[in-house]
Amino acid sequence: MDDDFESTLRRIVREELGHVVDDVATRRFSNASLAAAIRAEMSRTGRKDNELVAVLGLTLPTVRSRLQGYYDLKPGELEKVAAFLGIGVRNILESAALGDRLEVIRRGKLFSPEPLEVDDWAQPPRRRPHVNP
Numbered sequence: 001m002d003d004d005f006e007s008t009l010r011r012i013v014r015e016e017l018g019h020v021v022d023d024v025a026t027r028r029f030s031n032a033s034l035a036a037a038i039r040a041e042m043s044r045t046g047r048k049d050n051e052l053v054a055v056l057g058l059t060l061p062t063v064r065s066r067l068q069g070y071y072d073l074k075p076g077e078l079e080k081v082a083a084f085l086g087i088g089v090r091n092i093l094e095s096a097a098l099g100d101r102l103e104v105i106r107r108g109k110l111f112s113p114e115p116l117e118v119d120d121w122a123q124p125p126r127r128r129p130h131v132n133p
Contacts, residue, residue, distance in 0.1 A: 029096045032069035034078070036078075037095035039067055055084045058103050 042049070051065045056077055065071050073081070082089045 021037050027093075027097065029093065029100070030069070031066075031072055033096040034073060034092065035067050035069035036099050037092050038081055038085075040095060040099075041087060041092065042067075046086055047085065052081065052084065055080055 044055055049063055049067055052058075052059055052067075053060050058064060058066075062071075066073060066077075078092065082092055085092075
């Protein structure tokens, strides 16, 4: 059972990445999606944001604001971060693209355009009795 689930999950992720990989090199990503991809990879590798201070040559508040997506990564910084994490820049871009795609799917399910069913004959909830402490 676990093997079927794992193989199905791997197939779905591979299909989703197939949609994403084609346009990753030409696509422009938001600061938030790139920052989320970097934070996810840092979490996977057990790295801390204060370790990036020496790699990027920035102050800790500046590094943290970049990791939160408040500011752009400057040219060359993404390459330094990727080398620090031991992955390629393309991996970070693919992760950001997949995160964007999953966010769109998640939002579509949360905010469905169909109206909620309303029961016209439903009784209002009962009032709870007031209890003095």
